Amino acid sequence: MIKEVHETVLWHLGSMTFHGKTLIMTWISMALVMIFVFAGVRNLTSGKPGKMQNVLEWIIDFVRGIINDNMEYEKGRPLLSYLVTLFMFVFFSNMLGLIPNFTFNLLHDVHFAQLGHIFSGPSMMSPTADINTTLSLALLTIILVVFLGIKHKGAHYFHHFVEPNPVFVVIHAIDLIAKPMTLAFRLFGNIFAGEILLGVILMLPGIWVLPGILPTTIWLAFSIFIGAIQSYVFVVLTTAYVSQAVTSDAH
């Protein structure tokens, strides 16, 4: 039996529970994103950009290209900041689970916020390997979709729920709910499965450790690929859903 790779660490606040490990890893990812980005914008120049600024500009151009492909750029431009942040956050989150745990059990006896439990195990954890994180991002996407739909079309936005017949409102409602659900489960599934397999390879018993280096390397490389693809897919789908909502229907 494969046990769950990441032991769920619960924080209790009143009657509310939080996945402590997920939140800590989320914040670590955010910190990494911020370090990366602020290192890039430290010496901003409109002249010859530095290496980091160049990377950031490339990312912005990349996301801008995605928006351009899906809708009129003017409607999508307010989304740019959000989408770039989303792209970087998801990417860094996906990568975090591939990084070995460098705390060497030093925090093992720290009971504050159960940090000892959080930093146990052979590697860090991707916040995106928790359905809560991916669902949060997917919820934000669907809120954006509805919000921008209303903003650009007014009450007319709700009109498409009863097209071509009021009976179809059920199907449209399912569609509206299925969109964030598929987003959330796709990302979660990919990353979670990747981490499980990584954990399994790392759990190989003694004699297999050395031969295990090769599959670990291969799987890490593949996970990097998967992580990059999934962050791209998440951003592209978010853009596509928004563009469906904001562009006037042809039918």
Add this chain to the structure above:
Amino acid sequence: MGGNPIQFDYTVPATVLSFLLLVWLLSKYAWKPLMKMMEERRTNIESMLKQAEDERQQADKIKREYQEEMRKARQEAQEVIAKATKVSEVRSAEILAAAHEESEKIKKSALVDIERERDRAISDVKAQVADLSVLVAEKIIKQKLDIKGQGKLIEQFIQEVGEMQ
């Protein structure tokens, strides 16, 4: 908690808030300035391209002007040379004509001189012949005038002297 990885709790709102905070922070302190810079660079490049285009056109204009001036200068030089050539031709013709005239004049005066000298020489000779014939006549007459029969000879002699004149 069992093996079920799909459990929802208050992590969702916590993550939403965290993520929104990240979006706000990054867009305020990173993306906005960065995009402003990119836009600035775009306009910079645009204006530079425009400036370069303007300068190219100006350079073209200056080049055309120079070519025009060059052409004019060359034409003028051609005209000057042509004029100078014409003047020199006229002048040389004049000089030649003058020289010709002069030589003609000199020749004529020389001919006149020669004529005069010859006339003088002839008249001199005539005078001398006359003198000589008078002298000869005197001598002959002195010696043989008395001799009869010589009259005819004297007569002929005198006639011959007369023909010589």
